[in-house]
Amino acid sequence: METPDDSSLAERHRGRMQRKKAVIDARIDAADRDCGLILVATGNGKGKSSSGFGMVARALGHGMKVGIVQFIKGAVPTGEEQFFRRFPDEVRFHVMGEGYTWNTQDRDRDIEKAQAAWAVACQMLRDRSLGLVLLDELNIALKHRYLDVHRVVGDLLARPEMQHVVVTGRAAPPELLAVAHTVTDMGLIKHAFSQGIRAQPGIEL
Amino acid sequence: METPDDSSLAERHRGRMQRKKAVIDARIDAADRDCGLILVATGNGKGKSSSGFGMVARALGHGMKVGIVQFIKGAVPTGEEQFFRRFPDEVRFHVMGEGYTWNTQDRDRDIEKAQAAWAVACQMLRDRSLGLVLLDELNIALKHRYLDVHRVVGDLLARPEMQHVVVTGRAAPPELLAVAHTVTDMGLIKHAFSQGIRAQPGIEL
Known part of the structure; x- marks a missing residue:
């Protein structure tokens, strides 16, 4: 049996939810x-x-084809690569290779690799058969000026009208934010790493 | 040929990257x-x-089995459900059903549904064969007090030692944040929805 408190709580909840539904x-x-x-x-x-890889899964669930380019990463084989390479007819997966710049410490070689990866991205950004293109860690390549942000933005804007593109990585440049429809700033509240826990397969890689 | 500017830029880059690498x-x-x-x-x-579904993909790439419970959502068939149901031997996928609470406006029924979904989650949280459990939108059920946060935290802490669990949704309660290893606050900078663009398959659903 409902007590008076329960019923007034239920009533308030109903009113709040009705207003929320209207909005x-x-x-x-x-x-x-x-x-x-x-x-x-x-x-x-x-x-x-x-989040980029989650959108890849969603897009595949809707029968889309997807292109993925991973910038900067590549030294360590990742779970996402292992998984999405299972679907070669649906996912085109390109990894730039040779790992993070702080492991290579050679600016000219990094620029060369980033530009070669951008050439692959451009092919995807011109391909009407791809419903979604994920440019993972592209922001890192832009931050280090391995790629010219104006050229990148121009190529993004020239893609097919209904193609979605997801760009990830710290320190997204303002020129990119200006043309984006949806921008999320993923704020660090805490991270297992700071508690002495190393990167876990399935989570960070 | 490198100009003096190029070579000093490359030098500074190398120094910065070396310090970064050391850290x-x-x-x-x-x-x-x-x-x-x-x-x-x-x-x-x-x-x-x-991001939760991206971690599911990563975990599958490492050969783990995964459990997923979607709280609150369920009125609309989603891309993630369509996709991950392709792998019934690797993914146990449970959707609570009947959509968002602001469409049902019935607190008692919402509580009942949330508790039934939590019972399914608890089975997964006791199953050592699952490397990752995703509790999608659980925070919404906690926010509306459809579930008791202390009971939920207790059940999370009692799971197998090496099992990862990902909890998503706005307004995560402080009791949950206290026991979490990694917490991200996904800040809204902008969203396509505010620009008159409706939810896009492959992106929002």
Whole structure:
């Protein structure tokens, strides 16, 4: 049996949810356009690349084909690469190779590799058969000026109208944020690494 | 041929990268423990559930088995569900059903559904064969007090030592943050929705 407290709580909840539903319904009615999105995941917290790979899974679930270029990463074989390479007809997966710049310490070679990876990305950004292109850690290549941000933005804007593109990595440049539809700043509240726990397979790699 | 400017830029870059490498190497040496992590993705920005599904893909790439419970969501068939249901031997996928609470407006029924979903989650949290459990939008059920946060935290802490668990949703409660190893606050910088663009398959659903 409901006590008076329970029933007034339920009543308040119902009122709050009705108001919330009205606001959300109005917003849903107002949002009626479709277009290919530019999404950016940046910030110092965990989840930038993971969120990109989650969108890859979603896109595949809707029958889309997907292109992935991983910038900077590549020294260590990752779970995402192992997994998405299972679907060669649906996913084109390109890894730049040779790992993070702080392991190579050779600016000219890094620039060369980043530009070669960008050439692969450009092929994907011109391919109408791809519904989603993930440019993982591209922001790192932009931050170090391995790639010219104006050229990158120009190539992104020239892609097919309905193609989505997800860009990840810390320190996204303002020129990219300006043209993005959706931007998330992934703030670091805490990280297992600072507690002496090393990168765990399935989580960080 | 390198101009003096180029060569001094390359030199400065090398010095900066060497210092960065030293700092990172020291941190990597200090982080030497392995354990099952509790990760929380919260905040108002896009990417919380996506990052959870990205970690699912990573875990599958490492040969782990994964359990997924989606709280609150369920009215609309999603890309992630369509995709991960392709792998019934590797992924146990449970959707609570009946959609967001602001569409149901019935607190008692919501509580019942959330508790039934938590019972499924508990089975996964006791199953040593699962390397990762994703509790998608659990924070919403906690925020509305459909589930008792102390009971939830107790069940999380009682899971197998090496099992990772990812909890997503806005407004993660402090009791959960306290026991989490990694917490990301996904801040909303901008969202396509506010620009009149509706939820896009492969991106938001």
